[in-house]
Amino acid sequence: MNDSIVFTLNGESVTLEADKERSLLWVLRTDFGLSGAKYGCGESLCGSCTVLVDNEAQRSCQLTLGNINGKSVITVEGLANKASLHPVQQAFIDEEALQCGYCTPGMIMTAVALLHKNPTPSESEIVDEMDNNLCRCGSYKRIVQAIKSAANGLREEA
Ligand code: FES
Numbered sequence: 001m002n003d004s005i006v007f008t009l010n011g012e013s014v015t016l017e018a019d020k021e022r023s024l025l026w027v028l029r030t031d032f033g034l035s036g037a038k039y040g041c042g043e044s045l046c047g048s049c050t051v052l053v054d055n056e057a058q059r060s061c062q063l064t065l066g067n068i069n070g071k072s073v074i075t076v077e078g079l080a081n082k083a084s085l086h087p088v089q090q091a092f093i094d095e096e097a098l099q100c101g102y103c104t105p106g107m108i109m110t111a112v113a114l115l116h117k118n119p120t121p122s123e124s125e126i127v128d129e130m131d132n133n134l135c136r137c138g139s140y141k142r143i144v145q146a147i148k149s150a151a152n153g154l155r156e157e158a
């Protein structure tokens with residue numbers, strides 16, 4: 001039997017009649033065509049599936065539709081506005097903080113959540129927060145640099 005699930009997805013209210021045990025990651029990718037969040041390990045180990053749920057970085061492979069009922073979900077597709085990319089997205093481009101890009105959406109969403117709760121992170125705080133997001137290409141140094149630049153840019157904007 002289907003359940004009625006209501007949540008906000010990238011700023012729009014959506015209603016789904018669906019099994020509440022379905023995986024959020026697969027609903028995003030297959031029902032909504034939002035392929036930014038990636039399937040990496042499926043076991044909460046890599047972070048490639050990270051999205052924001054009520055502004056907290058969460059691993060969508062570990063969440064069901066029931067878990068996000070009534071909440072706000074933001075994927076990497078929902079970060080930019082019509083005029084520009086989110087400063088963290090732009091910083092990843094400017095600092096060339098990726099190689100294949102598979103980990104990048106998860107890295108960006110984790111970084112956005114970090115800067116939301118701590119706008120002035122030290123380098124070690126950035127490393128600690130990002131430590132559980134894996135990059136098979138080893139772009140870690142440039143990822144940390146991108147997050148530092150984004151933090152500086154956001155501070156200047158504020
Ligand atoms: S796919 Fe979700 S943490 Fe790896």
Ligand code: FES
Nearest residue numbers: 099100135136137
């Ligand atoms: S850029 Fe390839 S996995 Fe991170």
